[in-house]
Amino acid sequence: MALTTIIMAQDKRPFTIDDLIPGGKTYYDNVPEYAYYAWWGDQLVKLDVETVATVDAKGKTKELFSIQTINSILRSANMPAVRNLLYAKFPYAGKTIVELPSGGSQVMVDWSAKTVAATIKTAPNAKNTDICYESGQAAYTVAHNLYVSRAGGQSDEATRIDAAVSLDGSLDLVYGESVHRNEFGIKKGTFWSPKGRLLAFYRMDQSMVTTYPQVDVSARVAELVPDKYPMAGMTSHKVTVGVYDTQTLRTIYLDAGDPTDRYFTNIAWSPDEKSIYMIELNRDQNHAQLVQYDATSGKKVAVLFDERNGKYVEPMHPIQFLPWDDTKFIYLSRKDGYLHIYLYNTKGEQLAQLTKGEWEVINMVGFNTKTKSIVYTSNAIHPLQQNIFSVDMRGRITGLDNGEGWHTVQLSQSGTMMVDTYSSPTVARNIELTPTQGKGKPVRLLTAAEPWDRFRVPEMKVGSLKAADGVTDVYYRLILPTDFDPSKRYPAVIYVYGGPHAHNIDASRHWGVRGWDIWMAQQGYVMFCLDNRGSEHRGLAFEQATFRQLGVEEMKDQMKGVEYLKSLPYVDADRIGVHGWSFGGFMTTSLMTTYPETFKVGVAGGPVIDWKYYEVMYGERYMDTPQSNPEGYAKTSLLGKAGNLKGRLLVIYGGNDNTCVPQHTLSFIRACIDADTYPDLFTYPGDEHNMMGTDRIHLHNKITQYFNDYLK
């Protein structure tokens, strides 16, 4: 039996780096099969390259239309053909209209009437396009100005005139784009009202913000690319919220008062589109208010409620009105220590806490309007899992999936059906069509084979340790070297992120392992990863343990991981390395300079070196300002620790990183030179915070080479 296994292992082939890292030539040959689905009201639709088919409750498909049909309709309208149907959308339940991208526009094709029902055109260089399906208009930006396209119908390019909502947009004054550096859940800058008449939008004045000089070295002569970047403790931008009326063509601004040092987040419309709700936060981020405005006059109507926290409040979720009751909405808060769903009325009164427990709601998915319940995901079953649940207005929770692994949901319009896509450590990817109510059973739509079955996959283990506080469970993932021999001693590399809003270990396919970890295991390394206190989905206390001293508690937890690693007989305690990116680059550099006797080799990518160089919104949430927390900034700054460096540390940064600006890495290099220590350095000119495509392959070859040079 043992013999059989060995023979089988020998038949399997080793991975190439291209098999494992996004950007690799063969990467997509080795991810589990996927299938594209969309909802057309409550009708599930399967999208293929050349056909679109309906899927019935038993999973049976029936062709709805083909790409030939669509392209023949487009050809008749003198419009460019589409190449595939994978991006088809069905915005109008009941109408035989499919939305497809076509030559820079969005085209609405009626496959039944065989006509182009409408074309939503924007300027050729439009960004941030936001379509309103109610009116058929699109909001978009060009060069930081905001425009609204003419309403629906076919328009003639020569005569169309889009409304310019703003005229004075510039790098200093930005309209219709995401603000506050995408913190507080903000991902966009335009918000159509439910009926489509009004458009709320962000306006950001950042003229008073310091300019970070990025340089484009790919130009004939290197060129300045100025970027507005507000650093911790320095002057921040000022945001206001406008409301554009597509009928009067007039804009009013919400009367929110002086925007200095305030965050306007989580914009939501009332269903009658008469009110706009925002969660307003002070710069210190410890006091949030839900405020209601009159959308026509801009006047403040009411402050519905306040939320305060001694450390910070982090509103991430706009309120959502119940589809069956315009007087009630749900609100997600961690005010009891975990992210849970609360029911409020429009007077601001809390009617109920719908979910509760020492676990977190991960994703608010939507509503089942038939059962008047909310569909959401949480890790209630196990901290490493994400499962699908519904909760009704009385707080009765129903599990909607198999209770294992990591599930994501596409909910139908009424919320009565869902597509449940999931994996688990032993399940590559399954997709099921499942009713969210009643006794209907899931219908399997796809069972993806495990693409790594043909490779020599190293052994992976997940377990928990006690954090440095002696109480909290933290989870780790351990990967043994491929073709592990327990009598040998191997070098070990810790992959670390460690910051908020992220985790590395979960119950998804292969425990969420990263391709590079597998690659390194194949090179003969023990790979280790631990989600320390401060990481996501474990509640507020777990996250806030790091407040005002990022890295300090996180490192203590990582050292618990090192203790465990060193206890393993096959780990060579003299050859321990560490690698991480971004917050993980900060952790890597912190570990190398705080525990120089422990870590022989490190590779830090795009690191934070001193939080004073990081931006206001994220940085001050966790660190307050350099003025109000000088000891915390001093304690966590790696500039003062540069002289502690003993091992080999390679620091890598994107030449145009606009998240952790190059000043971090370059200041550290300067500090090391001044302290007579010897880090190594690499950069990816032209890249931002992360390397993509073939650069990502190069990067991981580079990182691997470094460990092979100095740790192997």
Added chain:
Amino acid sequence: MALTTIIMAQDKRPFTIDDLIPGGKTYYDNVPEYAYYAWWGDQLVKLDVETVATVDAKGKTKELFSIQTINSILRSANMPAVRNLLYAKFPYAGKTIVELPSGGSQVMVDWSAKTVAATIKTAPNAKNTDICYESGQAAYTVAHNLYVSRAGGQSDEATRIDAAVSLDGSLDLVYGESVHRNEFGIKKGTFWSPKGRLLAFYRMDQSMVTTYPQVDVSARVAELVPDKYPMAGMTSHKVTVGVYDTQTLRTIYLDAGDPTDRYFTNIAWSPDEKSIYMIELNRDQNHAQLVQYDATSGKKVAVLFDERNGKYVEPMHPIQFLPWDDTKFIYLSRKDGYLHIYLYNTKGEQLAQLTKGEWEVINMVGFNTKTKSIVYTSNAIHPLQQNIFSVDMRGRITGLDNGEGWHTVQLSQSGTMMVDTYSSPTVARNIELTPTQGKGKPVRLLTAAEPWDRFRVPEMKVGSLKAADGVTDVYYRLILPTDFDPSKRYPAVIYVYGGPHAHNIDASRHWGVRGWDIWMAQQGYVMFCLDNRGSEHRGLAFEQATFRQLGVEEMKDQMKGVEYLKSLPYVDADRIGVHGWSFGGFMTTSLMTTYPETFKVGVAGGPVIDWKYYEVMYGERYMDTPQSNPEGYAKTSLLGKAGNLKGRLLVIYGGNDNTCVPQHTLSFIRACIDADTYPDLFTYPGDEHNMMGTDRIHLHNKITQYFNDYLK
């Protein structure tokens, strides 16, 4: 006997890197003793920290004054004390006046009368200060504007008004500074007339030149530091020459015509200060003209002569009038293939070629007005030497030194006496006082002990090989590892520069060896260096062999060196490395990517990567423009060779290098990433083209570490 040597060697200690590299803590403990001398007319003066003494013809010293005397005079005048007398100057022969720097001014102290005779004050932030001893005025610049201080005497800070020669100075419009990027021998931007009434100055309009965005990462938020940098083939700056009259306070400009794509070089005054002479050069640098202007009207008086060359003319020496005949001047030219001295009259007629031969004048020192002869240095005796000669108006040459080694000269006012400072491979430093005429013998003023006698110095050899052309002799320096064992096989590292205007091997102390070479020899490397065709002092054909394809012939010569190295039984041909800086960084990267099978490890510092990123003046001289020589630029660009990289190559650059701008290195790194090759990188944030002080120690530790990691 062999035993004795070994015992002696064991008594000697190894070098530390601080002993060998400028910037090291003990560097100045280990350079040969030096002594400071100045001429006071024809009276030699010895400068010490606390005393100044006269030196008679037999070398006997007699104290002239002490620092106590000077500081007591300064104290009486309420002026700050001086700390040492090493920078004393004696601008007025016969007058008991010493010039000393004192609190940002230059002060003229009469040590006999015990008074402050004059103070030459400039603004506190003055740069480019240029004192006219005839008038006691100083020209200086502040923020790119040119000012002239009030004439002599003590001035009261509150009431002094300096004349502003320009008002509109800026980064775009620069007054009174060196122009044309210090090429063509230009080192300054102001030129006092012989009698001191007029001030010729450069004005450079560089508004049309592209701005290179340097970034200062040491600021709280990184800041843009714009630098005007004209790149090969692109729009260049426009220079004009003004003449400011200190009596009328008016400025005229020389009527030289459209300055577009022209170089105005080698400004010289006629002794009567009525004329200004310039050598004017076209952008193609193949046609020079000596042009005379009326200094009062600015009108062009005459073109005295033209010089043309199929490749390039490089005027580096202003004409110099004979002190005894205002109608004649000397001119230095390579028009016969070697740099020699010619005698002309003011009609532009060549009267004589005073020096001739297959060797070069290295330095035009001055005149002996008694014998009516010229004192100069040349390598006539041996290509590796610099010796002192005089030549009279009939071309009769007299050797003035011992005919060995490497000599430099300080000539007395009349030119009848000189201080000859020299070293040779076996002489650390001797200083002699020598008459330049008659039969007087040199008097030894200083015999410096060899400071390396207490160290274990590796064996050094110098020899010649045939260049790749099979004909030309090129010189190399070979250093054996410290404690060399001929039965062992050692790794070898080539240090290379290879560009024009420089050499590495000469007959000075220890053959001009670099400290790092000794350091590497001590680490167990064979060190090799070869001055290839293209380097200095070997004549025009030797230099111009590289025309329009920099690096190509140079590399062929270096490969002859490699051939020789490989023939040595103690060199391991599989472990050959290369290191160089600037042009040498270009050579290193070229060699690593052109002969990837030969070189295992390289370290390239501040490299040129593509000549299109280098500046107009130097770059186009050797390469013409990218437009007129596309094949030459393509052939020598390392961007296209990035894919050839096989060995380990570390590229290092100054973060604010304004000579070889960071775009060179960063473009190469980008090209390597795109070509899937793996160079290493390091930078010195805030440093320019060269690392100084402790950064230089760090740099050489870094370079050494790299070879130790990968070549040892």
